[in-house]
Amino acid sequence: CLLLLSVLLCVALVSGVYCVLLCDVVVLQFYAPWCTFCKQLDPVWHQIGSELKSLGSPVNVGKSDATTNTGLAKEFRVRGYPAILMLKKGVKYNYSGPRTKDGIMDFAHRVGGPLIRSLSSLQLFQHAMNRHDVMFVYVGATSQLKGNYASAAEELIVHTYFFSATRDVLPKVTFLMNDFPYVSEESDGELKSWINRERFPMYFKIDSYTLYAMGESGNINTPQSDVNTHRNFYFGFMEGSDYINGLVMGEVIVPSLIVINLSNDGYFLPPGAVETERHLLDFLNGVLDGSVQCHGGNSATQRIRRFIYDAKVTLTPVFSQAPLLGCFLVGFPFTILAIFCYLCCKARSNVSDDDTDNVVLLASSQQHRKKTTNKKSD
Numbered sequence: 001c002l003l004l005l006s007v008l009l010c011v012a013l014v015s016g017v018y019c020v021l022l023c024d025v026v027v028l029q030f031y032a033p034w035c036t037f038c039k040q041l042d043p044v045w046h047q048i049g050s051e052l053k054s055l056g057s058p059v060n061v062g063k064s065d066a067t068t069n070t071g072l073a074k075e076f077r078v079r080g081y082p083a084i085l086m087l088k089k090g091v092k093y094n095y096s097g098p099r100t101k102d103g104i105m106d107f108a109h110r111v112g113g114p115l116i117r118s119l120s121s122l123q124l125f126q127h128a129m130n131r132h133d134v135m136f137v138y139v140g141a142t143s144q145l146k147g148n149y150a151s152a153a154e155e156l157i158v159h160t161y162f163f164s165a166t167r168d169v170l171p172k173v174t175f176l177m178n179d180f181p182y183v184s185e186e187s188d189g190e191l192k193s194w195i196n197r198e199r200f201p202m203y204f205k206i207d208s209y210t211l212y213a214m215g216e217s218g219n220i221n222t223p224q225s226d227v228n229t230h231r232n233f234y235f236g237f238m239e240g241s242d243y244i245n246g247l248v249m250g251e252v253i254v255p256s257l258i259v260i261n262l263s264n265d266g267y268f269l270p271p272g273a274v275e276t277e278r279h280l281l282d283f284l285n286g287v288l289d290g291s292v293q294c295h296g297g298n299s300a301t302q303r304i305r306r307f308i309y310d311a312k313v314t315l316t317p318v319f320s321q322a323p324l325l326g327c328f329l330v331g332f333p334f335t336i337l338a339i340f341c342y343l344c345c346k347a348r349s350n351v352s353d354d355d356t357d358n359v360v361l362l363a364s365s366q367q368h369r370k371k372t373t374n375k376k377s378d
């Protein structure tokens with residue numbers, strides 16, 4: 001079936017070159033010539049290509065100009081640039097992590113390899129444990145749960161590794177399942193969302209991509225499930241304050257502590273200095289019980305504030321470096337707007353002066369006619 005799908009895809013695509021690519025395993029970058037992010041990615045992309053080759057990886061690396069190969073880009077629903085995705089046996093996997101060499105290499109290795117990696121010995125198990133902060137392991141024989149596990153892996157391999165093992169190779173460790181129990185075995189949707197929530201390490205370096213992915217991964221504290229079995233918070237640290245400055249629309253002093261509500265972009269700041277564990281716990285409890293005030297959010301007024309803030313941040317460096325260009329950038333749209341308004345008003349008064357047909361302002365001349373007919377019926 002997969003083969004048929006890839007054959008169909010190949011036939012659907014006009015260019016024969018991509019057939020070779022499509023029928024293999026390939027990480028593909030869609031770029032646009034004008035996109036600066038794509039240009040920055042270029043050297044990284046070449047490095048990835050040569051490194052995967054020297055490692056003997058089955059994954060090929062390719063890139064395609066989405067502005068000339070529009071058919072292909074459409075086929076893969078490319079929206080932003082650079083878009084990175086993997087095609088494996090005709091199945092498409094999106095990459096949504098940071099545009100770094102390590103991130104993309106890990107993605108290529110993970111998705112290009114087997115869906116579920118078998119850990120057949122204690123050594124392999126321990127090696128995997130050393131390499132991964134969080135790992136999902138299916139333990140046991142074939143069952144419905146294993147089927148669900150495979151289908152979850154099909155979807156979530158873009159984010160995390162999936163393993164399987166037999167009971168006898170498990171190291172003697174306290175089993176994590178007790179800390180994050182996954183209860184129901186029936187629904188594979190539940191398994192997927194459980195994996196999606198728990199795939200983040202306890203405390204780790206977060207970038208804006210990961211933060212976005214965390215927001216996408218769904219509510220970490222689903223109301224229908226036992227509250228004690230779920231985390232209320234993800235913990236992590238961010239390097240630099242650029243992202244957070246953008247979020248709070250101001251200058252955050254580093255280091256500082258902030259809680260973000262990923263479902264509405266609201267944020268919470270500690271009421272006083274956080275010096276002890278007790279202070280931190282009180283702050284976190286305050287966030288949960290609503291006694292700490294939530295700032296920001298995604299309401300209409302916040303969006304307007306954000307728009308103004310973004311405009312300010314974008315234009316300030318332009319003004320300080322090239323005031324004339326700044327004036328032009330701000331002035332130009334306003335001038336166009338003013339001219340447009342002027343023309344509109346002029347045309348409108350023309351229409352009411354005499355009823356000569358005005359092509360551009362068809363709507364307003366019709367309105368005018370309606371008014372006159374209304375008057376007549378009065």
Ligand SMILES: *[C@@H]1O[C@H](CO)[C@@H](O)[C@H](O)[C@H]1NC(C)=O
Pocket residue numbers: 076077078079092093094
């Ligand atoms: C990949 O991304 C595209 C566009 O961004 C989206 O339409 C598509 O559903 C995504 N595919 C998967 C498997 O997430």
Ligand SMILES: *[C@@H]1O[C@H](CO)[C@@H](O)[C@H](O)[C@H]1NC(C)=O
Pocket residue numbers: 261262263264287288294
């Ligand atoms: C986070 O935002 C959601 C959606 O607005 C809201 O229902 C939830 O109560 C908020 N959580 C906290 C801890 O404020």
